[in-house]
Structures are given as structure tokens and as C-alpha cells.
Amino acid sequence: MATMHDVARRAGVSLSTVSYALSGTRPVSPATRERIEDAMRELGYQPNAMARSLASRKSNVLALIYPAMERGLGGTVAEFVSAAADTARAEGHHLVLWPFRTTQAPEIRDLVRQGMAAGVLLMEVALDDDRVDTLQDAGIPYTMIGRTRDVTGRPHVDIDFERTTDDAVAHLVELGHRHIAFINHSTESRDAGYAPAHRADAGYTAAMRSRGLEPVSMYVDDSPHAGRAAVARLLDTEPRLTALITMNEIATFGVVAELQQRQIAIPDAMSILSIVTSPGVGDMSNPPLTTMHSPGAELGRLGVLKLLSQIDESRPGTPDVLIPCLLEPGRSVAVAPGTAGAR
């Protein structure tokens, strides 16, 4: 491994000149700059990241904590990670994932204190999350992807679940639907304080009530079988149902299968609107589902920028932001049966 010293000698300049040529902190004449660059190329020089961050007292690593390794990374998270990594790179940083469980807040804190990262991106934030408190107390730069119950003074970017569920209900109501059920994640996730389940439920309920409609919301396990069972129960208790909003990809597979088996036509007899989905899931069903797609990439980008603004005081601050999911028409939503004409 060639060092800066080697480059300097080969280029016939001083060590610091090489440093300046590299960082651009100080003007360097085009001639010497070229000589330096040649030397670097010839030697295959790579600056030593450790020495650099030791001397500069700053790291260019951003750590993304993704705790739900047990369940794996969903498509939404994948989009998020890709965008976050690209943004970090564009800003001269490196995004790395640290596979820590939610209970490992102290480990996360210590790693940052050891200089392993300049700041932390927290995913899968629960309504009450120890990690947030720990990082806040330690004065470590962080940004939540998601939100705790109370967000005052806590930098975050998140999906706007309230707006998304309201948009979903509004879309269906415009098409004449009056009896719309909501299929959420499992009761276990709700009880564990899984924020999306809470916020979406609250949003859906409010959206229905505000339109004078009766909410029917269900918590369903993430499995096709549970999805089928949920449909069976719903049709039983609410026969007038004409539309379903689902926020549970795996269960939605079962929902579709059960409806098909019962010869309930999608979308003519039953509309399905799958919200907070990852890319591609809509096309995995037949007919392709109408979805509201998570703003994963946008959140990744904004999350990184927000974190960088926490780390580097000189950067412009970025606002906390909530982004709704965007409607992607498929063929699983139609005018409510019995509704006159088009919308």
C-alpha cells in the first residue's frame, strides 16, 4: 500500500502538497497537481481512511441500524437502502448497515463513540424506542426513519400514514365505495408498538369516520393463510363490503386467493387497494394490484441529508418530513358495484 509520502516523493513535492491536492483545501498549481495525480495513479494510491479520520477527527461513515433482520429486508427497505447508499456516496460518505437488534442500544452508542461512524440512521423505530433515548442522551447525531410517539426535538423522516390512509379511503369513496375494511399487520406487531400499524389504523379510522362511514379494521398475521381467514371472517360479518385496503403484503396474497376461490371478482365485486407496498408486488398478483407505493427512495435520500445536517453544523438544516405513499393504478380497484355509471 502506497502512502502519501510515497506519492509526494514520486511527484517531487512535499507531503502536504499532496494532501492539499487531494482535499482541495488550498490551491495547487495545475502542473504539480498533474504530477501528483500521475504519481497516485502509477502507485495505485488509496488514502488510508483510518489515518484520515484520525487526523481530521471525523468519520465519513454513516451507520444504518436495521433491527428486523429476523424478518429480512422487505422491498421497501431495499429501495430505501439503495437510495440512502447512493446519496451518502454523492455526499462523500459511506453508508454501512449495522445489524443490531432493538435491545442493543448501548452497543450502538459505544461503536459511535469509538469513532466507527459519524452518525446513525434508525429504522423500524417503535412508538417507544430505547435506542432513540440512548442516542439522544449520548449526544450522538441520528435521524429516525419512522417516528416515536413523541417527536419533539427528534429528527426524523417518515411515511405519512395519516395522509396515505386518508388518500386511500378518499380514492375508494370517490368510486362509490361505502363499506371499506382495513387489513393491517398482526396484533403482535401492534402490541409491540410497531408504529406503522398504529398510525395507519388511526388514520384509516379517522378517514372513515370523517366521511360518516363505519371503520372495520383487522389485525392479521403476515401470512397468506391468515389473509384468507381474514377475508372469510370479513365477508361473514360485513357482507356489504365492496373494498379492502390492505397494508400487509403477504396476507394480501391470501386475500386475493380466497376471493378468487369464492368467485368474488376482483375488482368488479371487490376492490383491493394495497398500501405501503414495495415495488413489484402489485404485479405479483392477477389482476395486478392497485397499490400505494412507499416512498422508500425518497426517504432514503432525505434521511441521509437530514443526518448529515445533524453531523455537520455548517450544513443547512433540513426539516422533518412526512411523505405519503403514491397511488399506482393497477387493475384491482373499480367503481363500487351498483354505482351508476363512472365516477
Added chain:
Amino acid sequence: MATMHDVARRAGVSLSTVSYALSGTRPVSPATRERIEDAMRELGYQPNAMARSLASRKSNVLALIYPAMERGLGGTVAEFVSAAADTARAEGHHLVLWPFRTTQAPEIRDLVRQGMAAGVLLMEVALDDDRVDTLQDAGIPYTMIGRTRDVTGRPHVDIDFERTTDDAVAHLVELGHRHIAFINHSTESRDAGYAPAHRADAGYTAAMRSRGLEPVSMYVDDSPHAGRAAVARLLDTEPRLTALITMNEIATFGVVAELQQRQIAIPDAMSILSIVTSPGVGDMSNPPLTTMHSPGAELGRLGVLKLLSQIDESRPGTPDVLIPCLLEPGRSVAVAPGTAGAR
């Protein structure tokens, strides 16, 4: 942030003594050791990882490259990551994930050269994989989780697809099945050189032929809908079918749904054996699927140990290893219809 210097002063010892007390490289008397530990505690001392690896010329970071961010992480990978992280920690290292696409081999190489990691774990290795060549040429310690076409001199741990498929066929044949089809991943994945698709297909085919049976293997997209279509086609072309081996979790959902819709009883009329699955997927169907579970955790552990042995010459070498998936009985496999009595 307190430094070692601060600790030394507070404990009334020399700086190097603190270093030795920390690393254990040299004996330190219990008395002074205690004083040092007290001082560290009182100051909330955290060793600076950058300075340490700069001085020692070694990093304690292991990078796991996971390229399939496009598709997200499956459950198998999640098991792998958890075990790998735990093993790394137990060995005094840190596992971090680097989200790089397969085309970014040079970036990976450069990051290691910059000292950002001591070695690299490669996942989703294709039959022909640029990353492997790049790392090998650069002399960077690495271990494949998976295998290229040619594995001579290329450290790896992987699923034993040949053995797994043979075990699967053997299990079904013992139960009297003679007409057994195989549902693989998509043709696209195969054409992209996705190694599991190739190896499992070859293994299944050989396993059938060696028993005088006719292989019927299909490449199916990873979607419930494609799974349903595959079943329809299979029943059409091979009506004597009594068992299916699937290596495609999402498609399997559709397979089950289609069979149910056609009133083909699982497992009485059709056995389903889902191989290379992640934990929990078996229970997501009804009846719960009989599966052959990927040795994710074991691969994670062995992969890390193997990488460490590449990094540290003084460690005992570990052999390349192939581990078959393990049968986990569910209720989707039974004696072939028409088979007299039990096995």
C-alpha cells in the same frame, strides 16, 4: 471523549500500561489493572477504533456484501446475518453490511484498500462473478457464501444443493412417489447465472435419473400468480404427478392456492416439499408445509470463521464446506396415493 492519556494520568500509570491492560498483550499487576479499570469507568473511556487500527495496521471490521438490495433480504439471509454478526462479535470483530451491487467490484476493493475492512464476505455469488476475480487479484481476504462455477483456490461455504435435492427426492421416493416435479426460480435468474437455480436443477435431475425417474423441472417467476400458472401447466402435462419439490417461496404460496382451488388435497393427493426455505415460511401455509430449511445460521458462523482464517495467518485454516438443508416435517408430505400401507 476521554483518551488513553487521560486514563493513564488518572490511574497514575504510563500510557502504554493502559494499552497493555486493555489488550492483554503483556501482563499487568492486578492492583494497577484495577486502578486503570476504575479510571476508565470514571471517565467513560472508549478506545478510539481509528487510532487503534492505524497503529496496529489492522482493522477489526468484516464487511458483508449483499448485492440483492433490489429484491431485499430473504429470511434465510436474515438468519445468516444474525449468526455472522454474533460470531464476528465473539471473535472480537464487527460485522457491517455494505450495500453494493454486483457491478461495483472496484468500489469494494478500494474500500478495503483504504482500510475500511479487514476482509469481505460475498453473498449472492453468481456462477461467474467479477467480484471474486477482483478481490482475488487484489489479494484481499474474502470468503464466498455460495460458489462460483470453478471453486479451486476460492474459499467458500455454501448450501449443498446437490445433497439437498437428492435428499428431497429420496424422501419422496421412499414414500412411494414416482412422479415428482421441481419448481425452481425464474428463467431470468437462471440466465443471470444464479448459482442455486443451476445447482438445484442439476441435483434434482440427477437424483431423479439415478432412480430411473423422469425429471420434470420448471423455472417459475417469484410470484404467487406464476406459481398458480405453473401448477396448472404441470397438471396438464403430467397428470400422474403426486409430489412437488419447490425452491421458490413466493411461488409456493400460489402453488398451494391453486391446488386448494382445484380441490386437490394436500398432502393426500399432492405432496409438497419446500426446500431451501427460511424459518417460519412453513407455518405460513395451511397445512403447514414440510420444508427443508437452509442452514443459514451455520453458514454465517462458518463463513466468518473462514474469513478470519484468511485474514489472520496464525489462525487454524478451516475447510471449504457444503451443508445440506435439513428436513423439517410439516403436514404437506404424505405417502403417495395408491401406495399400499405405510412406507
Added chain:
DNA sequence: CTGTTAGCGCGTTCAC
């Protein structure tokens, strides 16, 4: 068993 000291590779303040 402990202390002293010379680097590790680079950033950065000073003088020139």
C-alpha cells in the same frame, strides 16, 4: 511488571 519512545498515515498551522 512498568515506563519511554518511535512511529502508523494523514490534516493542518505556520513560515517561506
Added chain:
DNA sequence: GTGAACGCGCTAACAG
């Protein structure tokens, strides 16, 4: 525009 020199926090000889 350039170079010399010091220090970032720590490891690892080298001396006792």
C-alpha cells in the same frame, strides 16, 4: 504557490 513540523490516539518495540 510550497514545504516543515506537529499532533490525532494508539500499538509495539526497546529499556529498565
